[in-house]
Amino acid sequence: MDPELLIEDYLLDRLPADERKAFEAQLAANPALADEVEIAQAMLVDEYLADTLDDERRRAFDARLDKDPLLREELELDRAIRFNLQHREAYRNFREGLREMAEQEDVEALPVREPENPSVKPGPKTSWRWAAGLAAGLTLLLTAWYFYRQAYSPERSALSQFKAPVNQIIQNTDITYMGDASDKERDLARFERLFKQKRFADAQPILAPYVEADSSGQLRLYAGICRLYLGTLDNAVQDFTRVRQGNAYVCEATLLLAIAYAEQKNWPQAADMAAAVSPKCNTAIREAAGKLAETARRESSRR
């Protein structure tokens, strides 16, 4: 019998009792075989947790788990550990985003309209209107001031000069999906349109389901650009870092990573990354990287 099939039958509890016993005796005596079984079990568990087992093997594995509830419990615990490791960074970013939302609300001093207390008599109508008008005016002023500070602080505008190559990347976006999944094709075409219009908040969710499966790094690069513009910088840094680990889009990802670090005011990292742009990259990227490296070095020493 094919040893691989034998191992799988053993793991899926499909061997008759006597064959199972004989196989376990072999396992105890042969460490190499024990390793092979452990690898096969690891693969089975990976596929089970990723829900990629075919129906027949899934049923067999489920039947085994029914017989061995301890193994099921352990797998649940493993799934939990994987889940938390997998999402640790994203969860941190989420909480950070929540904190910023709360702070932003404080900065903008947005009044929360409480439900009216019936025990309190309303004052004269004209005075209420006057107060509401004043509050609305103040809110508008504070909001405008906040957005002005966010978008046009001197440090931010210093970076505007590096937008040119980013704009070039955006405008050159060309997602040619050659598969026959029309939904995906439609989604990516829609993404490309919104992305070129710089409607990043609308574009990003359309792209999200396809990023993981794209091994070229192209979609992750675009996802990172969306995040860069939307201000979720930790995620953008993560995206560009991963794109850089691949073979394609390394020039773009390196420059964008440097820009993301600069946006985070992480000037030393921005300088290092800008300096890491290869001489083989195109002129626009090299020039932007050169300027950025200079700015970042200046900011680093100033601070």
Added chain:
Amino acid sequence: MPDHPIRQPVDCSNESEWRALRTNNFPVIQACLYGRFRQRIRTRFSQEEQGWFDDVFQESLCRVWGSVMMTQRPEQIQIEPYLYRTVKNRMIDIGRKRKDPGAPNSADPDPVLATNEVPPESDWTEILFLLWDEIEANLIQQLTDDEWRILDAVICLGLRYEAITERKIFVNEKGEPLKPEYLRLKTHRALKKLRGLVIMHYLDACEACMADAVCQALLKACYGRRKEPEQKTGEEQDSARILACLLKLKKCVLQLINRKKT
């Protein structure tokens, strides 16, 4: 750098909110959930409750985020009803505790974990999600560098085993890249160790609740450093006892969460 991200009306459908939470799309989260929805539900709580409403809302939104990440499709979770119920349960609990500090919590044993909207696979996942931040550093510290690197590469960064081999991220003594199947084995062994560390951690943290010497000894023998889980006897009876102890530990961890909340 953001060029005024939201100029278009924001889509606050369940699907859009689901996608926004999964991708940390803050403009949408802010506009739909933190803005519109929060303002809408806060009027349903009394003046007195407003004092703790914002904290509860944030905590609940974090839980919903976790639940959303556990789903595969938007239709598996109705975000706003789920968020509302989560907030409401917590508000009731806090209000009750303020009036009577000895009062038990509203639902058994945790109002959120007990709601029907939580996906069925969320048992340990949801429990650990609520506690992960406080235990993670301690757990990772107990892994070797090699163990953490492989978990980081495979699980945190999502690299494929083949890609790790191609990029020679792990090499043997001769400088040759480790084969994908061996990397898989390393990952599983590291995970198994982490599983043991989680169990041991809560065995210590829940000592009073786990006042059962037999269970303590059994779990330590099975998942402690002295012995690998694989080496357990395999006897059906033992397996059933270990399972019972593990389930007991899970209950104790839930109690721990409840205590922390109050």
